[in-house]
Amino acid sequence: MTTSIEVENVSKKFSMQYQRTLKQVAVAKLRGQRIKDSFWALQDVSFQVQQGEAIGLMGLNGSGKSTLLKHIMGVMRPTSGTVRTRGRISGLIATGAGFHPQMTGTENIYMNAAILGMTKEETDAKFDDIAGFADVGEFLDTPVGNYSSGMFARLGFSVAVNVDCDVFIADEVLAVGDQPFKKKCMKRMEQIRDSGVTLFYVSHAAQSVRRMCTRVIVLEKGVVGFDGDVDEGIHYLHYDDSEDVDAEEEQTTDGELGSEV
Numbered sequence: 001m002t003t004s005i006e007v008e009n010v011s012k013k014f015s016m017q018y019q020r021t022l023k024q025v026a027v028a029k030l031r032g033q034r035i036k037d038s039f040w041a042l043q044d045v046s047f048q049v050q051q052g053e054a055i056g057l058m059g060l061n062g063s064g065k066s067t068l069l070k071h072i073m074g075v076m077r078p079t080s081g082t083v084r085t086r087g088r089i090s091g092l093i094a095t096g097a098g099f100h101p102q103m104t105g106t107e108n109i110y111m112n113a114a115i116l117g118m119t120k121e122e123t124d125a126k127f128d129d130i131a132g133f134a135d136v137g138e139f140l141d142t143p144v145g146n147y148s149s150g151m152f153a154r155l156g157f158s159v160a161v162n163v164d165c166d167v168f169i170a171d172e173v174l175a176v177g178d179q180p181f182k183k184k185c186m187k188r189m190e191q192i193r194d195s196g197v198t199l200f201y202v203s204h205a206a207q208s209v210r211r212m213c214t215r216v217i218v219l220e221k222g223v224v225g226f227d228g229d230v231d232e233g234i235h236y237l238h239y240d241d242s243e244d245v246d247a248e249e250e251q252t253t254d255g256e257l258g259s260e261v
């Protein structure tokens, strides 16, 4: 087995700034008020992932999931610790990130593909697949500034799944998509997983994590609270509780998605 990702004692410190302008900072200083605080978004996070594992990264909002994925994608550096990855990484962390509002869908496809490491020739060859998967119709030639969040997700996801990669990251990107698109994406991610690509899947929908993943990592306030079996991880989070407030939504989401669950 080959190691795909190695995260070793990673910690990340962020600062929170309470004032936005220099004037506000000056006034706050004169009044003896606090200017900024810092906090640890990730604390001593360590784990290893073998090539081909499918990780369900779970945890409450603000627990550090996206921050951790940004470190794996290489767009953020840890305050301390190391992250090592093997091969090309594709995926989506925030829908709409990396898109330029004044450029058209087509132009943004080229730009995003380039950011994910594709050459123009590669993108040319895959353009029809990408546009077909996004399925935004004639909106492809209009500025993406007018797109809905669902349309952003379609475009971003379509580029990401068409990049030949070794690691694929999907961070809550399907939450805004409509049912047919979600279904299509889940199917595509299963194909990607089955071809031996390492998968990181962030979702609050327990059923889809069960369907997609072979292992669950739970983050709690920046600390790894659980790392192991999928069902145990979901149980650890109490996401398998049928009286959960999300149960109703989850049923509608996963009734279609998790047909074989």
Ligand SMILES: Nc1ncnc2c1ncn2[C@@H]1O[C@H](COP(=O)(O)OP(=O)(O)O)[C@@H](O)[C@H]1O
Pocket: 014, 015, 016, 041, 059, 060, 061, 062, 063, 064, 065, 066, 067, 068
């Ligand atoms: N660039 C940043 N600067 C300051 N704080 C940040 C930054 N990015 C994220 N945070 C904070 O770090 C914490 C973890 O955020 P995030 O990783 O996005 O959580 P999750 O994806 O699990 O919901 C949150 O409290 C968030 O407000």
Ligand SMILES: [Mg+2]
Pocket: 065, 066, 067, 171, 172
């Ligand atoms: Mg997040």
